[in-house]
Amino acid sequence: MRLKMTVAYDGTDFSGFQSQPRCRTVQDTLEEVLSRVADHPVQVTASGRTDAGVHAQGQVIHWDTDSPLPVDRWVRVTNHILPKDVLIRSAEEVKADFHARKDARWKWYRYTWDTRRVPDLFLRRYTTHWPHSLDVNAMAEAGRHLVGTHDFTSFSAARAQVSHRVRSLYECRIRCPQHGVVALDVVGDGFLYNMVRIIAGTLADVGGGKIAADSIPAILEARKREAAGRTLPPEGLTLMRVGYGSDQERNFLS
Amino acid sequence: MRLKMTVAYDGTDFSGFQSQPRCRTVQDTLEEVLSRVADHPVQVTASGRTDAGVHAQGQVIHWDTDSPLPVDRWVRVTNHILPKDVLIRSAEEVKADFHARKDARWKWYRYTWDTRRVPDLFLRRYTTHWPHSLDVNAMAEAGRHLVGTHDFTSFSAARAQVSHRVRSLYECRIRCPQHGVVALDVVGDGFLYNMVRIIAGTLADVGGGKIAADSIPAILEARKREAAGRTLPPEGLTLMRVGYGSDQERNFLS
Structure with missing residues (x-):
């Protein structure tokens, strides 16, 4: 079985x-x-x-x-x-023909920053320490520009060898689950190599005022890795859930 | 300095x-x-x-x-x-005469249980997995009997060599910070060896129906280690804060 x-x-x-x-x-x-x-x-x-x-x-x-x-x-x-x-x-x-990779319809990832000057030791394994203020409204606005079906070449590691770089992002939301902690939730039909960590790096640059929220469409359009922000470290990233049901059964971010 | x-x-x-x-x-x-x-x-x-x-x-x-x-x-x-x-x-x-141990007026400890059948992996280092239901109202009632100045011999490791076993417990509260997680907060002027872990074990036995909440006064009165519940493992225990101010400055559990 x-x-x-x-x-x-x-x-x-x-x-x-x-x-x-x-x-x-x-x-x-x-x-x-x-x-x-x-x-x-x-x-x-x-x-x-x-x-x-x-x-x-x-x-x-x-x-x-x-x-x-x-x-x-x-x-x-x-x-x-x-x-x-x-x-x-x-x-x-x-069923004998179920396949964990081929049948996956969507994935939900979370990226989490601890923005306090001195981080919470008990969150430290699971968050990226980012002792800078983040404008979460600007980050949320930038995130809304990413939702949809796009060529995500600008948000993919340059060394990735994938011919087809069009992906659909269903959700891209910013939350503050507790004081000083900022979380990015992204749900999509598939993710290119390092894609969530580059989205997180780009949104962090938006939150820090280095990239304008409304420049996201131009970054997508450029289709060049250099157009987007930096790749953030892995410790803040968590694969939250993988969906296999019909689109109606999608139960994102809950 | x-x-x-x-x-x-x-x-x-x-x-x-x-x-x-x-x-x-x-x-x-x-x-x-x-x-x-x-x-x-x-x-x-x-x-x-x-x-x-x-x-x-x-x-x-x-x-x-x-x-x-x-x-x-x-x-x-x-x-x-x-x-x-x-x-x-x-x-x-x-000041040059400040002493971290001798000047401490109170300590606040927290003991945390994850009562879900399958625990939360990301709380696992900091909680005790306890896949049994806990009656938090009974635990809170038992905790109220412990507040005050008592001889805590029953709640001290038998091998502890301390002549004076009277301590004052200022607070003993039970909370559910999230679904399936139970936390015990205790604040006192000092704690005997293993005292918090034995209080936690006794309250867990109260929460599981093995010890009646109103038997706490008799357990204190017995002044015997065997009268109280088991000693719980260390992973659920955290020293939250140490107080040095006047009694008026006590700012427990905040």
């Missing part, structure tokens, strides 16, 4: 999701523990890789097993063995 | 505050970095030790230096060198 699992991880001490020799990765950690529980070699397929240092609340994986363990016991048994920085949040049996 | 510093730390990867040979401790980490910045050997005195795994938002230390570095630069320079799990929150020059 095929299992779909929702996985959370603290990316701080991982060299990213994808398996690599001589590195601690989320994929290798999951495969090692699931293989022990299933009692056969396990290979997992994720909705997509995340870079070193990037976190997940709701990464989705699928894998196949003939283990007789009931589905509802997978969560408890696997979490008991996994290290403290990886957690299976849920498991369910899915 | 004498400096007073407020220090936060994530206790997860420390063998407690107090210096110990062949262990990573908060005191050794602070003294090593402050000695480098001050350019002379530094010994710090804290308001009190915290055990292995216990966190702090507002530990207070004092130490002496003749370094010419202006007080307001100590925070930035020291934080630049400290590892990510220790942070100087503030620094100020104090």
